Amino acid sequence: MKLQKGMTAIVTGGVSGLGEATALALLERGLNVVAVDLNEERGAAMQKQHAGPLVFVKADVADGEQMQAAIAAAEGFGEFRALIHCAGVGGPVRLVEKDGSPGSLEKYSNIVRINLIGTFNTLRLAAASMAKNAPIEGERGACVLTASVAGYEGQIGQIPYASAKAGIIGMTIVAARDLATKMIRVCTIAPGLFDTPILAKLPEEIRQSLAASVPNPPRLGRPNEYALTALHILENPMLNGETIRLDGAIRMQPR
Template identity: 55%
Template sequence: MDIKGSVAIVTGGGSGLGAATARALAARGAKVGVIDLNEANAKSVADEIGGLACVCNVADEAAATAAIAAVEKAHGAPRILINCAGIGGSHRIVGKQGPYPLDAFVRVINVNLIGTFNMIRLFAARALTMPPQGEERGVIVNTASVAAFEGQIGQAAYSASKGGVVGMTLPIARDLAQHAIRVNTIAPGLFLTPLLMGLSEEVRASLGAQVPFPSRLGEPPEYAALAVHIVENPMLNGETIRLDGAIRMQPR
């Protein structure tokens, strides 16, 4: 997919991995719709890159439909979707307060898994109606996590949600192949996102030291560089790529 002149949507684009990817796509000539629940963050990134900010809960069908329509009205029909929206959360299955709160589990699944699927299906429905650009009509890049493979204690919901993203990548890629739409997933390891920015410098250094090489936290532009490559490389399809410095997470 030629990024220059294409329209892209980045969910979770107001910060972290999403913001870095929105900037990288814009730097290569894309018009970017920055979707985020945080209006101020979305607007800040969109203003910086000449894109459009949309406030949206990705798990809400009406809100996601409206956001895609707003991006199309402003910039044209999107051909690139980068799903970075996601939340965390940690609970023991049975803790001091009792069993894992079911509403907390459902919330993580709704945002990380159902939200990702919701954006995929709505984006694909629009993309398949467009004429191909060269060989393809569209490209989708999802965000999983190494927790999909080595979830730690307390990460049952997060691991389940990210494992679901990994698990649906290949069947969706096979489903959309007939429409010339590619689907891939990136599974990052320990990255310097807003979640980790709230930790002390000492704790961040300790986490980075767990990474075999390079022994540091990943930088969001490194995620963005891989997302850009996936968009530009037509033979990458149906794949989940770990981006983790060879780390394999321990139980805690």
């Protein structure tokens, strides 16, 4: 699907990290962007800076009504044909915590709700909207989801995050097959260690240690490298039903 001026994309988690980099890359290509996030301060600043082609919508990706409002904003621009779903959260949970207590069901449920149910909710609403488009060269739209290498090699304490990301990986081929008759493609990116606001909170020595654990290149991934991959997926019509590891060949250790 050739990205053209006047097309519209929704980017969830769109005001920081991977989502922000992708939103900016789409703006550079002349697309309209609906940036969906919960951070109103950053969202308002981004909308002011890119007034016109970018609209910020505050929404919880797992909430049907709130995400329907984001879809409506994209349809208002017209030619809504691209979804890049980056929104997600992490948080440590063990099956048995160090004090001997069972892991928090509430915390587990919330992480899975946002990461996995939020992905399903966003994808179903976006696909229903894209299905109304007239085909262009055999495509009505394309969707890029975000998993993680934790979906393959989750570390101790990552059980809710790894569960959700593994669910997204499993969702990908089924979604691509489901939406084939609608001429909508679905792929997933599974990033490794990326220099995002989450990692920015860690002490510098830990960041350096994480960067050194990546075989090649021996550094943290850059958000614009995720954006490059997302845009390539959108434009390459033979990429469908695939999860692409974007990780510098890292394989996560147990801890």
